[in-house]
Amino acid sequence: MPTIRSAEVAEPGGPFRIVERELPEPGPGQVRIAVEACGVCRTDAAFVGAAFPEVPFPLVPGHEIAGRIDAVGAGVQQWTVGTRVAVGWFGGNCGICRSCREGDFIHCERIQVPGWAYPGGYSEAVVVPATAPARIPDAISAVEAAPMGCAGVATFTALRGSRARAGDLVAVLGLGGLGHLAVQFAVKLGFETVVVARGADRAEAATRLGAHHYVDSTAGDVAARLQELGGARVVLATAGDSAAMSATVDGLRPGGELVVVGADPEPIRVSPFQLIATSRSVHGHPSGTAREVEETLEFAALTGIRPITQTRPLAEAGAAYDRMLAGEARYRVVLTP
Structure with missing residues (x-):
């Protein structure tokens, strides 16, 4: 029986180990993907740490998958062997809940996230x-496609669906794995783009990525600086720092919005007085559906947007994961089985 290697965690918070298991066969309505790349996302830490309910152990994480279809199950007509595909946070939907019946698949009550609903992409093959x-x-x-299934689609669809229009001032809070893609998308979508990040040393990187302005959040009042630039139509918060998000609200112009894609368990502190008279808003944005991942990849191909990646072999999954957690990787770590 053919086997594959996977990087798994046996218990919550445990170390990664490389294991061999039988090559899985796709069932009806399923396909198998030979994994060529899988991004290491910060959300993987929530799965490894069992922060999400009913996370199964032993756990094979990974929801930024890219590879080729190498087997199709019964009843599958839309895919053929050899097709290059990516699978991100959206790893399938139930089709019967209220959101699915309304065509709102990303809010499916039983959304199937790889590495949670089924074994993820830290492996040589996934079904x-x-x-x-x-x-x-x-x-x-x-390698370029893998991060687009989560970090890429989240930032692209958040910006594309926002109130901002070409020429508007848009601020990207954070310049990490999400932020460096958000800056590129914001520039190519025609926004006057501001990067807000910690320290003067990030200014050069922001300029290289195409940003028109840089605001050092440690050097003064972020909201005042955004207002000096005319007020942001949108602040896209990619950094997982609720205090930093709160500090941008007064930098929004009337009708502006703070769109949150970075995760932090601490509350965002906003007074109703900051919102009512100015019609500002604060809301979250999830990832994107399979079709939206395709649209993200198509836009990236058209405009030259690419993630900045560091690759590691599957055998070094534990070290790659630790590097991501420590913030030592700029900007996305990708495993290459």
């Missing part, structure tokens, strides 16, 4: 629902 994959354009490599 996923046939609704999960997104086609990868020829111009995008597997």
Whole structure:
């Protein structure tokens, strides 16, 4: 029987180990993907730490998957062997809950996230629902495509669906794995782009990515600086820092919005007085559906947007994960089985 290698965690918070298991076969309505790349996302830490309910152990994380379909299950007509695909946070939906019946698949009550609903992409092969994959354009490599299934689609769809229009001032809070993609998308979507990050040393990186302005959050009042630039139509919060998010609210112009994609368990502190007279708003944004991942990849191929990655072999999954947690990786770590 053919086998595959996977990087798994046996218990909550435990170390990674490389294990061999039988090559899984796709069932009806499923496809198998030979994994060529899998991003290491900070949300993986929530799974490893059992912060989400009913996380199964032993656990194979990984929800930023790219590879090729190498087997299809019964009843699957839309996919053929050899097709290059990516699977992100959206790893399938139930099709019967209220959100699904309304066509709002990303808010499915039983959304199937790889590494949670089924073994994820820290592996040489994964079996996923046939609704999960997104086609990868020829111009995008597997290593480049993998982070687009989570970090890429989250930032692109958040900006594209926001109130901002070409020429508006848009601020990206944070310049990490999410932020460096958000800056590129904001510039290519035609926004006057501001990066807000900690320290003067990030200014050069922000400029390289195309930003028009840089605000050092340690050097003064962030909101006042944004207002000096005209007030932000949108602040896209990619950094997981609720205090930093709160500090941007008064930098929004009337009708502006703080869009949150970075996760932090601490509350965002906003007074009703900051919102009522100015019609400002604060709201969250999830990832994106398989079709939205395709649209993200297509836009990236068209405009030259690429994630900045560091690759590590699957055998070094534990070290790659630790590097991500320590903030030592700029900007995305990608495993290459």
